[in-house]
Amino acid sequence: MKKKIAVLPGDGIGREIASGAAAVLEAAGKRFGHEFEIEYAEIGGAAIDAHGTPLPDSTLELAKNSDAVLLGAVGGPKWDNLPSAQRPERGLLAIRKELGLFANLRPIPSFQKLVQSSPLKPEIAGNVNMLIVRELTGGLYFGKPSERRGENNEVVVDTLQYTRDEIERIVVKAFEFASGRSGRLTSVDKANVLESSRMWREIVNEKAADYPNVTVDHMYVDAAAMKLISSPGQFDVIVTENLFGDILSDEASMITGSLGMLPSASLSESGFGLYEPVHGSAPDIAGQNKANPLAMILSTALMLKYSLNMREEGEAIERAVQSVLNDGYCTSDLQMEGSTVVGTDQMIELVTKRV
Amino acid sequence: MKKKIAVLPGDGIGREIASGAAAVLEAAGKRFGHEFEIEYAEIGGAAIDAHGTPLPDSTLELAKNSDAVLLGAVGGPKWDNLPSAQRPERGLLAIRKELGLFANLRPIPSFQKLVQSSPLKPEIAGNVNMLIVRELTGGLYFGKPSERRGENNEVVVDTLQYTRDEIERIVVKAFEFASGRSGRLTSVDKANVLESSRMWREIVNEKAADYPNVTVDHMYVDAAAMKLISSPGQFDVIVTENLFGDILSDEASMITGSLGMLPSASLSESGFGLYEPVHGSAPDIAGQNKANPLAMILSTALMLKYSLNMREEGEAIERAVQSVLNDGYCTSDLQMEGSTVVGTDQMIELVTKRV
Numbered sequence: 101m102k103k104k105i106a107v108l109p110g111d112g113i114g115r116e117i118a119s120g121a122a123a124v125l126e127a128a129g130k131r132f133g134h135e136f137e138i139e140y141a142e143i144g145g146a147a148i149d150a151h152g153t154p155l156p157d158s159t160l161e162l163a164k165n166s167d168a169v170l171l172g173a174v175g176g177p178k179w180d181n182l183p184s185a186q187r188p189e190r191g192l193l194a195i196r197k198e199l200g201l202f203a204n205l206r207p208i209p210s211f212q213k214l215v216q217s218s219p220l221k222p223e224i225a226g227n228v229n230m231l232i233v234r235e236l237t238g239g240l241y242f243g244k245p246s247e248r249r250g251e252n253n254e255v256v257v258d259t260l261q262y263t264r265d266e267i268e269r270i271v272v273k274a275f276e277f278a279s280g281r282s283g284r285l286t287s288v289d290k291a292n293v294l295e296s297s298r299m300w301r302e303i304v305n306e307k308a309a310d311y312p313n314v315t316v317d318h319m320y321v322d323a324a325a326m327k328l329i330s331s332p333g334q335f336d337v338i339v340t341e342n343l344f345g346d347i348l349s350d351e352a353s354m355i356t357g358s359l360g361m362l363p364s365a366s367l368s369e370s371g372f373g374l375y376e377p378v379h380g381s382a383p384d385i386a387g388q389n390k391a392n393p394l395a396m397i398l399s400t401a402l403m404l405k406y407s408l409n410m411r412e413e414g415e416a417i418e419r420a421v422q423s424v425l426n427d428g429y430c431t432s433d434l435q436m437e438g439s440t441v442v443g444t445d446q447m448i449e450l451v452t453k454r455v
Numbered sequence: 456m457k458k459k460i461a462v463l464p465g466d467g468i469g470r471e472i473a474s475g476a477a478a479v480l481e482a483a484g485k486r487f488g489h490e491f492e493i494e495y496a497e498i499g500g501a502a503i504d505a506h507g508t509p510l511p512d513s514t515l516e517l518a519k520n521s522d523a524v525l526l527g528a529v530g531g532p533k534w535d536n537l538p539s540a541q542r543p544e545r546g547l548l549a550i551r552k553e554l555g556l557f558a559n560l561r562p563i564p565s566f567q568k569l570v571q572s573s574p575l576k577p578e579i580a581g582n583v584n585m586l587i588v589r590e591l592t593g594g595l596y597f598g599k600p601s602e603r604r605g606e607n608n609e610v611v612v613d614t615l616q617y618t619r620d621e622i623e624r625i626v627v628k629a630f631e632f633a634s635g636r637s638g639r640l641t642s643v644d645k646a647n648v649l650e651s652s653r654m655w656r657e658i659v660n661e662k663a664a665d666y667p668n669v670t671v672d673h674m675y676v677d678a679a680a681m682k683l684i685s686s687p688g689q690f691d692v693i694v695t696e697n698l699f700g701d702i703l704s705d706e707a708s709m710i711t712g713s714l715g716m717l718p719s720a721s722l723s724e725s726g727f728g729l730y731e732p733v734h735g736s737a738p739d740i741a742g743q744n745k746a747n748p749l750a751m752i753l754s755t756a757l758m759l760k761y762s763l764n765m766r767e768e769g770e771a772i773e774r775a776v777q778s779v780l781n782d783g784y785c786t787s788d789l790q791m792e793g794s795t796v797v798g799t800d801q802m803i804e805l806v807t808k809r810v
């Protein structure tokens with residue numbers, strides 16, 4: 101098969117790890133007889149520098165004309181003092197909205213080899229395998245009004261808005277994933293305070309009727325923030341709205357002991373998707389061949405599985421990563437006893453060879 | 456001195472632990488020569504049963520005519536199916552708003568004896584001493600509109616609203632606490648997305664000029680959710696808006712290994728306050744003499760220190776609790792090696808004797 105992939109390296113270590121994505125795609129293409137045509141474009145700070153805007157039209161066009169999008173990371177101190185409407189993150193928010201990427205998926209497994217890196221006790225961190233499904237194009241992130249008011253701008257307002265359709269489609273997505281996994285779904289809300297959460301909860305209960313094989317459970321967001329630490333092993337699929345998902349998925353990303361290992365997928369209704377590591381652009385280590393490329397490589401594997409219908413190909417990449425870890429190689433962000441620390445390039449090569 | 460204290464036991468274990476508050480007040484009164492006049496009233500589910508509303512006028516009147524308020528906990532399965540406007544939690548939200556309790560304070564120390572109960576590794580959990588300052592009467596909890604819209608109610612909206620004054624007073628409170636502690640303040644927001652957070656950040660930066668001895672640091676809420684687990688020892692005072700504070704303070708409450716030990720204070724501008732444990736009403740163990748009364752007792756100590764100007768008295772109670780733990784007594788929610796597990800009543804007696 102021939103597929104066109106847009107690669108948006110972004111800023112900081114995004115630029116180094118993007119080459120990891122390209123390398124494993126080439127390897128997977130060779131092994132399975134596909135052709136991946138890669139085209140690069142700018143987003144975030146790099147796009148501000150080159151085109152004066154964090155999401156140039158040309159980048160958006162390229163993304164729309166591709167079969168899937170890979171993104172490195174955006175942001176850095178260079179652009180921190182720009183007015184908020186012009187910052188690198190705006191590029192990320194805009195591309196999510198423009199491409200209708202409403203479903204953000206973050207799988208959080210335990211990596212047995214890395215359990216020591218977790219701040220949690222090994223008996224708690226070792227037993228985790230959850231998928232967080234976060235709504236990505238609604239809620240407080242996009243609701244209007246979001247403004248200052250009053251004679252002296254002394255009042256400020258943001259709006260948490262959802263339509264029934266927006267809630268339904270993410271909830272259905274989560275039920276689908278839950279029924280393909282262990283059949284447990286936890287819906288997280290703040291229904292004791294928010295009207296939007298009450299509607300969310302009603303819709304989850306309605307949809308539950310269509311998935312008799314899925315057990316649903318409602319949890320308040322504050323309780324979920326506790327349970328993610330005290331008993332993360334209890335969760336299978338978690339579904340929640342945009343801001344709760346932002347907070348909880350970042351919290352949960354600490355469980356495994358390495359942010360540098362976590363991929364994410366953001367899907368539209370058609371199954372089209374943008375894939376990116378959970379970690380940021382890490383300006384402090386950018387350009388030093390220190391960055392861990394595995395989250396980017398695992399994001400590439402997710403892309404093959406979710407958007408390109410290449411399950412076997414994606415799993416081959418995941419197995420290659422596992423095998424490199426099992427052989428005791430890691431990057432400097434990971435703590436593995438008796439391991440060999442390698443740089444970004446060498447890690448990419450180690451994985452590529454095993455695909 | 457003579458002080459009038461309103462005690463609102465609420466529901467579930469709230470009813471058992473409230474007697475712990477009364478007992479230590481009596482002991483502290485005897486030792487330091489004060490008279491604490493205690494008057495009881497209902498709130499939450501118990502108030503719904505007795506008066507048809509979670510916050511009866513008589514309860515509110517009593518609170519207003521007291522020097523301070525102690526609250527047990529509210530809620531339970533009996534009231535879970537009531538329409539949301541009539542639930543036990545509404546009593547809590549209403550009393551906060553009616554009394555103008557805008558500043559919620561949650562101190563989170565490490566208890567050396569309890570470090571083993573934490574889901575975090577001891578080297579991470581053992582080194583914590585933070586104070587979370589949460590805004591409690593604004594934001595998404597109270598903003599209007601909070602409603603369904605459209606022909607078929609297919610749109611739902613909640614409103615995150617703050618006035619400049621509301622942000623200023625909580626920020627000033629946090630600076631005051633930070634300058635009396637180690638001088639480090641972390642302000643948590645989501646300024647890369649929310650207009651309200653951008654105003655919050657501006658105000659923090661303005662007020663910083665008045666506190667040259669305090670080092671201020673801004674952190675996004677998602678990053679804070681990570682750091683609270685990976686390096687909680689880095690925080691001293693954290694200040695944040697209502698909903699972020701709800702989530703982060705519950706997350707942080709897991710660090711110490713026992714929710715059953717954590718008190719909270721909610722203060723108005725005059726310094727008047729309501730004091731309650733961080734834990735809930737725990738219907739599953741209510742009435743079994745199993746509940747840990749220490750959070751309630753430590754809330755009483757906070758009340759003496761913050762609202763009644765009785766620092767020495769409050770510290771005497773805190774030392775009494777410490778000494779009971781040091782002598783190896785605990786309730787069944789705690790995991791302490793080689794300890795003697797006691798019931799609620801016996802724990803109250805052990806502490807009271809040492810005040």
Ligand SMILES: CC(C)[C@H](C(=O)O)[C@@H](O)C(=O)O
Nearest residue numbers: 189190192193346647648677
């Ligand atoms: C950069 C920021 C706007 C973004 C978000 O909050 O969605 C990020 O935290 C994420 O989770 O991808």
Ligand SMILES: CC(C)[C@H](C(=O)O)[C@@H](O)C(=O)O
Nearest residue numbers: 292293322544545547548701
């Ligand atoms: C019961 C609920 C409304 C309340 C809140 O969200 O404020 C509780 O979680 C708390 O933190 O005191």
